[in-house]
Amino acid sequence: MPREVVRDVVCPVCGSLCDDGIVVLGDGGRIVEVENFCSVGASKFLNAQSEHRLKKPLMRKNGKFEEVSLEEAVKEVANILANAERPLLYGWSNAECDAHRVGLELAEEVGGIIDSTTTTCHGPTVIAVQEVGCSTCTLGEVKNRADVVVYWGSNPIHAHPRHMSRYTIFPRGFFRDKGEKDRTLIVVDVRKTDAAKLADYFIQVKPGHDYEVLAAMRAILKEKPVNTGEIGGVPVSKIKEVVNVMKNAGFGALFFGMGLTMSRGKHRNVDNAIKLVADLNSYSKWIIAPMRGHYNVTGTGETFTWVTGYPFGIDFQRGFPYYNPGETTAIDVLLREEVDAALIVASDPVSHFPAAAVKHLARIPVATIEPHPTPTTEISKIVIPPAIAGIEAEGTAYRMDHVPLRLRKVVDPPEGCLPDKEILEMILDEVRKIKK
Amino acid sequence: MSGKLEMTLITCRTVEQGAAREGEKMGYKYMRACGKCYMDYEDMKALGLLPGDTVRLRTRHGEVVLSVERSPDAPHRGVVFVPLGPWANQIVDPETDSTGMPSLKAIPVTVEPAPEERVPDIKALISGLQK
Numbered sequence: 140m141p142r143e144v145v146r147d148v149v150c151p152v153c154g155s156l157c158d159d160g161i162v163v164l165g166d167g168g169r170i171v172e173v174e175n176f177c178s179v180g181a182s183k184f185l186n187a188q189s190e191h192r193l194k195k196p197l198m199r200k201n202g203k204f205e206e207v208s209l210e211e212a213v214k215e216v217a218n219i220l221a222n223a224e225r226p227l228l229y230g231w232s233n234a235e236c237d238a239h240r241v242g243l244e245l246a247e248e249v250g251g252i253i254d255s256t257t258t259t260c261h262g263p264t265v266i267a268v269q270e271v272g273c274s275t276c277t278l279g280e281v282k283n284r285a286d287v288v289v290y291w292g293s294n295p296i297h298a299h300p301r302h303m304s305r306y307t308i309f310p311r312g313f314f315r316d317k318g319e320k321d322r323t324l325i326v327v328d329v330r331k332t333d334a335a336k337l338a339d340y341f342i343q344v345k346p347g348h349d350y351e352v353l354a355a356m357r358a359i360l361k362e363k364p365v366n367t368g369e370i371g372g373v374p375v376s377k378i379k380e381v382v383n384v385m386k387n388a389g390f391g392a393l394f395f396g397m398g399l400t401m402s403r404g405k406h407r408n409v410d411n412a413i414k415l416v417a418d419l420n421s422y423s424k425w426i427i428a429p430m431r432g433h434y435n436v437t438g439t440g441e442t443f444t445w446v447t448g449y450p451f452g453i454d455f456q457r458g459f460p461y462y463n464p465g466e467t468t469a470i471d472v473l474l475r476e477e478v479d480a481a482l483i484v485a486s487d488p489v490s491h492f493p494a495a496a497v498k499h500l501a502r503i504p505v506a507t508i509e510p511h512p513t514p515t516t517e518i519s520k521i522v523i524p525p526a527i528a529g530i531e532a533e534g535t536a537y538r539m540d541h542v543p544l545r546l547r548k549v550v551d552p553p554e555g556c557l558p559d560k561e562i563l564e565m566i567l568d569e570v571r572k573i574k575k
Numbered sequence: 576m577s578g579k580l581e582m583t584l585i586t587c588r589t590v591e592q593g594a595a596r597e598g599e600k601m602g603y604k605y606m607r608a609c610g611k612c613y614m615d616y617e618d619m620k621a622l623g624l625l626p627g628d629t630v631r632l633r634t635r636h637g638e639v640v641l642s643v644e645r646s647p648d649a650p651h652r653g654v655v656f657v658p659l660g661p662w663a664n665q666i667v668d669p670e671t672d673s674t675g676m677p678s679l680k681a682i683p684v685t686v687e688p689a690p691e692e693r694v695p696d697i698k699a700l701i702s703g704l705q706k
Contacts, residue, residue: 152597179593186598258675266674298588329585330651346583346654346681401586401680405672452675468675490600490661493669493677494637494704501705513600514661517701 149546150180151529154431154539155299168550177300184530193510193524194553209555212523216506217569223480225456226251229469230486232433235534235546238559239442242484245567247455254469255439256486257451263406264429265450266464271413276426277540283312287388289325291412292349292398293430296333325381328398340381345372347403353411356382357418391425431539438537473499483507484559489514508562525559526552579687580622583654584634586667586679592658601697609660610694613646622688631689632666634682639665640692655686661700
């Protein structure tokens with residue numbers, strides 16, 4: 140049978156949301172080969188139809204998982220959520236936007252907390268942007284205009300492997316038609332990462348000292364005196380050299396990652412970086428943008444905000460949306476043992492949350508919508524495998540620069556596996572029946 | 576040689592961790608990608624470690640045994656990197672400082688050789704969390 144080639148596939152893995160994927164299908168609609176994907180995207184496609192993929196809903200009975208019908212699983216999930224006092228609905232970043240909309244309705248119906256992976260990733264960025272705003276643009280503008288690119292506390296070669304090739308350094312842009320020869324790369328990190336090895340300027344900062352280096356850059360930019368030889372482990376002469384390059388850029392772009400959001404200072408580090416870029420705009424044109432991790436975490440921010448007014452950590456217990464990071468965010472409510480049930484959608488918090496938070500999650504009834512066995516499914520009471528968004532189901536996702544792209548359905552899902560949105564609608568219907 | 580070192584722990588991403596994460600999380604590749612740490616070779620020499628040896632990392636929040644690999648991003652003496660995952664999460668700081676975000680970088684850690692120990696597999700880690 141001739142092979143079918145599907146082009147322009149949008150990759151449902153990281154915030155780069157590359158849209159030039161090629162998937163080659165063989166007999167019976169099996170994925171046999173992929174092109175243009177990085178190794179992480181390739182891994183997702185090539186493992187989507189593996190033998191360990193879950194195909195039927197599972198429910199724990201007497202400590203062991205048994206296959207059950209979708210209807211039975213949905214009824215039990217609805218029971219757990221409807222009867223919980225403070226349920227947590229977490230994850231969302233690997234699901235498409237229409238699923239988010241149903242999730243929000245469900246959270247409101249059960250008076251629960253809805254939170255996305257933003258909470259352990261760029262939550263501090265969102266908080267900083269709420270405080271000081273943000274000068275930003277789309278990745279296409281960067282590709283076409285940027286001649287100075289900074290990666291601060293971000294290692295794109297490992298976390299967003301094609302970012303530099305598609306958007307920032309290597310591509311030939313409209314105004315930068317010599318590609319990398321027209322651009323200067325500056326990397327700021329605590330070690331010489333693979334991205335730093337390609338840099339024209341590398342600043343090695345002491346862990347936890349980014350805030351001082353950002354402050355020093357702002358002072359030097361404004362020609363204020365700096366009465367010390369070294370700041371945050373970096374010689375002031377080096378900071379002056381780099382500030383000079385940034386000041387004289389035609390169009391500069393500063394991308395940042397967990398080096399700023401996870402280190403001491405958190406949202407204050409991002410706040411200072413945003414202000415540095417604002418200051419640079421007095422001399423040149425600069426933008427700043429976060430390197431969002433999941434392919435649709437930006438989409439969770441979009442959907443949650445246009446529905447409730449808030450971007451993450453939204454508590455519906457009062458009957459209206461309430462947002463207070465630290466009070467209504469997933470890890471905090473788990474550490475304080477406030478939550479008595481959880482629905483996890485498109486995420487694996489048992490792998491990615493600190494152990495102290497996971498210990499509480501392991502004690503309460505957890506339902507998970509997830510296509511593969513993960514540490515989270517291992518501690519769950521109910522697991523419902525969906526059709527994988529971007530591979531087996533269509534939907535909308537937002538790239539890290541807020542550009543929405545339509546995910547494609549490349550292959551059929553296993554029989555009986557529905558898109559996340561439809562599973563959530565079934566759960567919502569059941570919850571409404573219970574609450575009548 | 577031997578003894579222990581007071582170091583700084585930073586969690587990170589690696590492309591191997593990403594590819595394993597999208598594959599079989601309950602399988603060997605995920606443990607191989609995440610149950611490890613990267614150290615500056617000078618620090619490894621100070622503890623008498625060879626690549627592939629097992630080490631115990633202990634913080635105020637917990638301890639875990641990992642295999643050590645020579646960092647390709649040295650020099651960064653005094654700093655040890657662990658890919659984000661269930662192994663790193665045994666020892667990171669859950670404190671969010673009211674931002675929602677736990678402190679996953681620049682955590683004080685003690686590193687010592689653990690030649691008799693093995694890196695726990697994913698099932699052992701999960702049962703530990705269920706106690």
